[in-house]
Amino acid sequence: MSANSRLTVAVHVLTWMVLDRREGHEVATSERIAGSVNTNPVVIRRCLGDLRKAGLVEARRGTGAGWVVTRDPESITLLDVYEALDEGGLFGMHNARPNQSCPVGFGIQPTLRQVYDGLEDAMRKQLAGTTIADVLRDVLARQRE
Amino acid sequence: MSANSRLTVAVHVLTWMVLDRREGHEVATSERIAGSVNTNPVVIRRCLGDLRKAGLVEARRGTGAGWVVTRDPESITLLDVYEALDEGGLFGMHNARPNQSCPVGFGIQPTLRQVYDGLEDAMRKQLAGTTIADVLRDVLARQRE
DNA sequence: GGCGCTGTAACCTTGTGAGTTACACAGAGG
DNA sequence: CCTCTGTGTAACTCACAAGGTTACAGCGCC
Numbered sequence: 001m002s003a004n005s006r007l008t009v010a011v012h013v014l015t016w017m018v019l020d021r022r023e024g025h026e027v028a029t030s031e032r033i034a035g036s037v038n039t040n041p042v043v044i045r046r047c048l049g050d051l052r053k054a055g056l057v058e059a060r061r062g063t064g065a066g067w068v069v070t071r072d073p074e075s076i077t078l079l080d081v082y083e084a085l086d087e088g089g090l091f092g093m094h095n096a097r098p099n100q101s102c103p104v105g106f107g108i109q110p111t112l113r114q115v116y117d118g119l120e121d122a123m124r125k126q127l128a129g130t131t132i133a134d135v136l137r138d139v140l141a142r143q144r145e
Numbered sequence: 146m147s148a149n150s151r152l153t154v155a156v157h158v159l160t161w162m163v164l165d166r167r168e169g170h171e172v173a174t175s176e177r178i179a180g181s182v183n184t185n186p187v188v189i190r191r192c193l194g195d196l197r198k199a200g201l202v203e204a205r206r207g208t209g210a211g212w213v214v215t216r217d218p219e220s221i222t223l224l225d226v227y228e229a230l231d232e233g234g235l236f237g238m239h240n241a242r243p244n245q246s247c248p249v250g251f252g253i254q255p256t257l258r259q260v261y262d263g264l265e266d267a268m269r270k271q272l273a274g275t276t277i278a279d280v281l282r283d284v285l286a287r288q289r290e
Numbered sequence: 291g292g293c294g295c296t297g298t299a300a301c302c303t304t305g306t307g308a309g310t311t312a313c314a315c316a317g318a319g320g
Numbered sequence: 321c322c323t324c325t326g327t328g329t330a331a332c333t334c335a336c337a338a339g340g341t342t343a344c345a346g347c348g349c350c
Binding site: 174175176186187190191193194204205206207208209210211212240241 | 293294295296297298307308309
């Protein structure tokens with residue numbers, strides 16, 4: 001379970017919902033989504049809960065309940081999705097505080113913080129360049145391969 | 146244990162070794178390094194083992210044993226360090242294979258693979274822009290703050 | 291051979307994601 | 321007002337990986 005599949009699942013979910021909507025379904029249920037992702041509906045609901053907090057989807061309750069995407073898929077970037085999940089940063093600092101009486105131990109964390117911030121920035125710019133609509137287009141194009 | 150501190154530790158180790166060398170010490174022992182990182186010597190040896198496989202450091206044995214950095218710190222980029230650790234990718238795919246009879250389930254993985262490769266690339270370019278010498282310079286500059 | 295440190299194996303602990311079960315809650319429709 | 325469907329969440333288990341620790345064999349200079 002080393003690598004995080006949460007972004008993968010979230011993008012899968014949104015892409016699926018957009019396609020499902022396009023095929024005429026009013027709402028998507030966590031159970032049907034789970035059928036495509038191949039996992040448990042609760043895992044999907046947890047994911048959708050994060051996306052809802054970020055305003056990307058909405059839940060309807062009562063009869064005919066389910067989920068809808070609230071924004072134009074052209075306007076949802078993978079950065080929006082990434083931020084909705086609030087993952088911890090890519091790289092972490094030391095577990096134990098390094099020796100503060102050693103010059104390196106004292107200065108290394110602020111220095112690396114700066115480096116890691118630059119990395120996150122580069123990654124965000126890259127993520128911002130792809131939208132859910134792009135992903136859906138690409139996914140559908142692969143059907144013919 | 147969410148975030149990986151392995152890159153942080155590896156950079157700390159190399160930076161410390163360069164400074165230690167500059168202060169006149171022939172070799173560095175895992176125990177002394179562990180004193181700065183504030184962890185167990187075995188953890189440091191494991192880290193140094195990875196760096197050795199990548200040719201960044203060398204171990205000497207017998208009396209006066211220890212470790213030396215084999216390359217000019219100006220020539221060691223953080224990308225070299227990152228690659229020495231061979232981490233898994235930043236984001237993982239689904240744990241269970243998505244439903245292949247669903248268009249999204251079928252096409253999503255190759256699509257995301259391409260997106261994630263782009264991310265890794267951006268991150269690598271960023272990492273390649275900083276050297277151990279840069280880090281040491283920055284670390285020492287922070288002593289006066 | 292003694293000594294100091296490397297190089298690893300083996301083990302424990304802990305944090306976390308994923309999967310699962312269970313159930314209270316919402317709300318449309320009869 | 322009762323039923324039915326699906327949300328929203330808590331609680332639990334399982335698997336895994338990193339970090340920490342102990343232990344010990346190996347190496348090579350003295």
